Amino acid sequence: MLTIGDSFPEFSKLATVSLEKGKEFETVTHEDHKKDGKWMVMFWYPKDFTFVCPTEIAEFNSQYPEFRDRDTVLYAASTDSEFVHLAWRKDHDDLRGLRFPMIADTSKSLAESLGILEKEEKVAYRATFIVDPDGIIRWVSVNDLNVGRNVEEVLRTLDALQTDELCPCNWTKGEDTLSA
Template sequence: MLTVGDTFPAFRLTAVKGGKEGLGGPGRSFTEITGESDPGKWKIVFFWPKDFTFVCPTEIAAFGRLAGEFADRDAVVYGVSTDSEFVHLNWRLHNDDIRDLPIPMLADVKRELSEALGILDRAEGVPLRATFIVDPQGTIQWVSVYGLNVGRNPQEVLRVLDALQTDELCPCNWEKGKATLDPEALFEQAA
């Protein structure tokens, strides 16, 4: 599995657009997203196992509710599964929790991105619940992976992004607006 410090793989995937544009129907609902899309932005790329399941829409909707918070931090959010763009669109149309989802849903149908990242579940052949924070230079700065049955906490992803963007030492449970660590001051206290 790729990890912190690795370059996020190049990709080119079809996606259902976020927001109301994504509900325009085949031919109007889709766009292409690549690793070069949204240059200069931080990227939050999260994967879920399958559409039309139970845990997945709770996570997807939670990321959607935080889309504005991520945008305020100069970050874009991409949701990805190995389902097709047609399945994504149908799911959005029939699930109230994600119907107005403001983030794109990418279709990794050939499993190329999931395989390149090393996040396919060996038994099921679907992506694990992996989340990557990628800096504007394309370097992975944070990775979190959950099994198929446990949902993640998108608020924690936002907290980690905040910490990464300080470029400072952040203590356990640090939150935006709190003090970061000053190694010189800590060394002087210990002396």
């Protein structure tokens, strides 16, 4: 699995971005967040039309303004197709108003490059990557398939990384950092 200090892999993937007819899909790439010097958070989930996944996606969506305020591009990703993403968004009340792309990694090439494919089912683990504006992975967290992640912890870690200072245990934005 790729880890802290590694370059995030190059990718160009189709993503579901809207429910509006004719504007449902766009291509997203590893370069998109770098154009404006933004950070990237990409969170992976196993499958569409499941139970834990929509709780996470909905929580990332409710926290979307927090990511935007931190100059961070947010992406959801799974190995399902863009058409399955679209159908799920149309079908699930909590997913209709998503404000970030859902990447379709149908070839599983990006998930494989990241090292996050589950061995038996070949679906992505619940992996979260925080990537800096230079494309370097600065944080990785991976949960087993049946355990949802904590979006507040992703935000807390993003805040700490963006200080570029020493942050003690349980540090939160606005608290003092450490001096060496």
